[in-house]
Amino acid sequence: xxxxxxxxxxxxxxxxxxxxxxxxxxxxxxxxxxxxxxxxxxxxxxxxxxxxxxxxxxxxxxxxxxxxxxxxxxxxxxxxxxxxxxxxxxxxxxxxxxxxxxxxxxxxxxxxxxxxxxxxxxxxxxxxxxxxxxxxxxxxxxxxxxxxxxxxxxxxxxxxxxxxxxxxxxxxxxxxxxxxxxxxxxxx
Amino acid sequence: xxxxxxxxxxxxxxxxxxxxxxxxxxxxxxxxxxxxxxxxxxxxxxxxxxxxxxxxxxxxxxxxxxxxxxxxxxxxxxxxxxxxxxxxxxxxxxxxxxxxxxxxxxxxxxxxxxxxxxxxxxxxxxxxxxxxxxxxxxxxxxxxxxxxxxxxxxxxxxxxxxxxxxxxxxxxxxxxxxxxxxxxxxxx
Numbered sequence: 001x002x003x004x005x006x007x008x009x010x011x012x013x014x015x016x017x018x019x020x021x022x023x024x025x026x027x028x029x030x031x032x033x034x035x036x037x038x039x040x041x042x043x044x045x046x047x048x049x050x051x052x053x054x055x056x057x058x059x060x061x062x063x064x065x066x067x068x069x070x071x072x073x074x075x076x077x078x079x080x081x082x083x084x085x086x087x088x089x090x091x092x093x094x095x096x097x098x099x100x101x102x103x104x105x106x107x108x109x110x111x112x113x114x115x116x117x118x119x120x121x122x123x124x125x126x127x128x129x130x131x132x133x134x135x136x137x138x139x140x141x142x143x144x145x146x147x148x149x150x151x152x153x154x155x156x157x158x159x160x161x162x163x164x165x166x167x168x169x170x171x172x173x174x175x176x177x178x179x180x181x182x183x184x185x186x187x188x
Numbered sequence: 189x190x191x192x193x194x195x196x197x198x199x200x201x202x203x204x205x206x207x208x209x210x211x212x213x214x215x216x217x218x219x220x221x222x223x224x225x226x227x228x229x230x231x232x233x234x235x236x237x238x239x240x241x242x243x244x245x246x247x248x249x250x251x252x253x254x255x256x257x258x259x260x261x262x263x264x265x266x267x268x269x270x271x272x273x274x275x276x277x278x279x280x281x282x283x284x285x286x287x288x289x290x291x292x293x294x295x296x297x298x299x300x301x302x303x304x305x306x307x308x309x310x311x312x313x314x315x316x317x318x319x320x321x322x323x324x325x326x327x328x329x330x331x332x333x334x335x336x337x338x339x340x341x342x343x344x345x346x347x348x349x350x351x352x353x354x355x356x357x358x359x360x361x362x363x364x365x366x367x368x369x370x371x372x373x374x375x376x
Contacts, residue, residue, distance in 0.1 A: 016241055017298035019305045053204055105293050106341035110205035113334020117207045117327050120308075124323025131319065135312025138326050139305050146301020153294035156344075164371035165353060171374050183352035186359050 010154070011088035018146035019139070025083055027140040032079040034126055035119065042118040043072045049114055056107055075115070078144050088151050095155030105156050112149045116142065198342070199276035206334035207327070213271055215328040220267040222314055223307065230306040231260045237302055244295055263303070266332050276339050283343030293344050296337065304333045 015021075047064055050056040060067055074094070081087060098108055123129070123137045169176060203209075235252055238244040248255055262282070269275060286296055311317070311325045357364060 013241060013243070014298070017237065017244065017295070018301040019237070049205065049207070053201060055201070056205065104342075105344050106338045107205070109297065109334060109338045109341050110202070113206040113331060113338065116304075116330045116334065120326040120330050121323060124319065124326055131312065131322070134319070134322065135309060138308040138312055142304045142308050142330070143301060146297060146304065150294045150297045150301065153297050154292075156293050164368065167371040167374040168367060171370055179356060180352065182359055183355040186355040 005089075005092065005154075007085040007089045007092070010092075010151070011083075011085045014088065014147050014150045015083075018143045018150055020083070020143040020147045023136075024140035024143055027136050028079050028083075028144060031123070031137055031140070034128070035079055035122055036076055038122050039072060039075045042075060042115065042122070043068050045118060046071065046111065046114050050111070056110070059101060059103055059107070078148070083144065083147065091148050091151035092155055095152030098152065099155050105153060108149065108152060112145050116145045119145075193277075193280065193342075195273040195277045195280070198280075198339070199271075199273045202276065202335050202338045202342075203271075206331045206338055208271070208331040208335045211324075212328035212331055215324050216267050216271075216332060219311070219325055219328070222316070223267055223310055224264055226310050227260060227263045230263060230303065230310070231256050233306060234259065234299065234302050238299070244298070247289060247291055247295070266336070271332065271335065279336050279339035280343055283340030286340065287343050287345075293341060296340060300333050300337045304330065307333075 047060065047068060050060055051064070077087070095108075119141045120138055123134055123141060126134070129137065165179075168174075169179060235248065235256060238248055239252070265275070283296075307329045308326055311322055311329060314322070317325065353367070356362075357367060
């Protein structure tokens with residue numbers, strides 16, 4: 001699957017669709033010195049919130065320490081690495097891991113919302129940046145979060161599964177209602 | 189489907205998962221006077237970007253003027269209406285409209301990223317707010333975008349469709365590979 005995707009093209013399109021400009025990428029690098037030292041706390045708060053909500057807690061139970069390491073490394077990468085086709089592929093693969101554990105797509109959005117909020121608060125509370133730098137930083141942070149999430153959600157291939165099901169129902173002549181009924185009647 | 193959801197509960201959980209606090213909701217109301225007069229331009233830029241990318245342009249072609257009206261009204265509601273169970277249900281229904289046109293879920297994320305960026309730039313460029321107010325405003329805007337997107341993406345029911353397909357394959361004894369092959373061989 002993943003080898004069929006054109007990651008350089010997907011990367012370029014995703015930047016356009018999230019508003020991430022070359023200037024934003026430079027801004028993110030400039031923010032690294034301010035932001036990176038505070039990222040441990042961002043990761044901690046992220047997992048505390050997920051642990052406090054029963055439906056998300058179920059996805060992280062027993063794996064929190066391991067997940068924190070990956071999460072913290074990813075957060076830092078937003079401010080330190082090239083946001084290129086290789087990054088796009090990495091995000092796509094992280095998305096695929098979420099798909100494999102059947103994480104509902106809206107929980108990924110929840111997670112990104114929490115990260116974004118914490119990063120904006122960090123930026124806003126800095127005493128060393130002026131209003132102009134904070135404005136540029138906020139836009140860059142907003143877009144890099146959107147860019148990353150878009151790439152991860154690409155793995156959900158939501159259109160593909162729904163489209164495949166539709167074709168399958170046409171092949172078999174089965175109605176969606178019958179399919180739903182069969183699926184809901186089935187017990188393991 | 190939608191009548192089976194407990195919207196008050198979904199609303200509360202989604203606020204927790206996007207970090208949206210009662211203080212944020214008050215902040216959003218305070219920002220209305222600043223933000224609302226500039227929203228026409230946000231909607232315009234939103235649709236210009238979607239129109240400039242071929243894969244998103246296909247979803248809006250011929251309907252842009254109608255879509256702009258709904259989009260502009262929704263944007264204003266972020267700053268002016270109660271973000272309650274009724275709002276949660278509205279967002280869920282807007283999500284369902286996106287599902288019906290087979291919009292890939294990551295394009296919804298792209299759209300929200302563009303909106304968020306524009307709102308943060310508007311906030312940051314204000315001459316009348318101090319640094320503290322901008323910081324609180326940025327967090328509130330980040331969370332209300334996440335909150336709304338989470339509710340819309342709930343409609344994708346990504347877990348449900350994948351789970352139903354899995355059960356169906358068990359019922360029929362069909363492999364996923366055969367299913368995929370059948371689906372990809374089918375021509376309308």
